[in-house]
Amino acid sequence: MTAEITPGQDGATVLDGSARVHEATGHDVSAPFLAGAYLALDLARRHNCRFALLMDGSPSCGSSFIYDGHFTGTRHAGQGVTAALLRRNGITVYAPAGFASLEAVMG
Template sequence: MEKILVSACLMGRRVRYDGGAKTSSDAWLARWREEGRLVPFCPEVSGGLPVPRLAAEIEGGAGGAAVLSGAARVLATDGSDVTAEFVAGAQGALAVARAHGIRMAVLKEGSPSCGALSIYDGSFEGRRVAGQGVTTSLLELNGIRVFDEARLPEAAEHLRTVEAHSRTLET
């Protein structure tokens, strides 16, 4: 059975920067939880950041790939550089995914770690830009498909395709 990496905050864990969760009541996540597929993970906590913590954004909305290449930093609202923690968290997510043979993830949209389609622009004024977070970028670079919580039907179809392909290879 395929395992799925999932943002811990979507599973009700209070790991977000503000000490809260973003619990999802989506039927797909509930089903996958019952099936024992989900592997909850918070890259920011894994990377060593506390709960609660200052909000952070990628400078200039440059995206996770720029952070991974050293071309951009992740900064907290007080200007402190938390790039190392975000990169360590992304590496931790990849290690967990590899340990479980995970080939797909469902991560929290908008996060500087987990954003799959959009991130905040680095101004701390609530503006989003197209882009990926640090963890999403690292996972995608390593062949792990990432979906946000609004694209769960698409994620379910991808899961069906992956499992059908695996069954074909086994025969």
């Protein structure tokens, strides 16, 4: 499934209810993305996670960039729904490009 967040928005605005996640067909898939984010948060809490390593780009896991919502492959700064929810709950999110930083804090 290819999905992107409302153009110009990111996961934080999806969490706030002012943006949506849509497939290229226009079908709204916000509910499954939100459900997945809350499941990830629950799992992280149950395992006392302080850090998460998530892939950039996706409307769920993007931590420094996501695609722009026009389905053209253009990226913009922003975070996905899961990344935003984890951050709101005190979990530090890293992208693979920041693996060395994550490794350093885990010591």
